[in-house]
Amino acid sequence: MATKSKKLISKLDTLYKGENILDTYKETLFGGDSRAGYNYFNNNSTGQCVRCHSVKGQGGTVRPSLTNIPNDLSREELLQALVEPSARLSPGFGTVLLTLSDVHVIADVLMEEHKDELIVKTSQAEPMGIHVSRITKRENMPSSMPPMGAIMSKREIRDMIAFLSILKGSN
16 A cells, blocks of 8 residues: 555555455545546546547447446446456447356347346347346356456546546436
8 A cells, every 4th residue: 555644554454355356446436536537538548448438429339338327337336347347248248158957058249137037139130038047157258348457546446436427317
């Protein structure tokens, strides 16, 4: 840790449980500079967010638009999307590998996810609905987005969460 404050270190130590990668990033959920996050998103050559993602029609179209992301994800889920991008699939952009109870294996793009059913895009004309009771094993294929914890500092992650959080309600 960069700080030398014993009081701050003791408070931060209570956040670190070591059980989950997200535990080591809990301090990024509070505060942050949304303008710095905006600048990182649009201008950082290491993160290159804008090459794949868009906000309000500006940016790449390879990955989902982030314009309304806080309408769907909490700050904790935004953090997870940054540091564990393969943990959750964005509908229409991630591939899921499903082993069904009848031993069939399906590897297709996840279009929708509901409590009782997954909708996948297949080579057929129509998407296919698969009831979760038929699924014996599910694997999310790795996201093409790298885990940003290896690229961004915790301050940058905090600023990015602050930026993405203010998009709530935007069109």
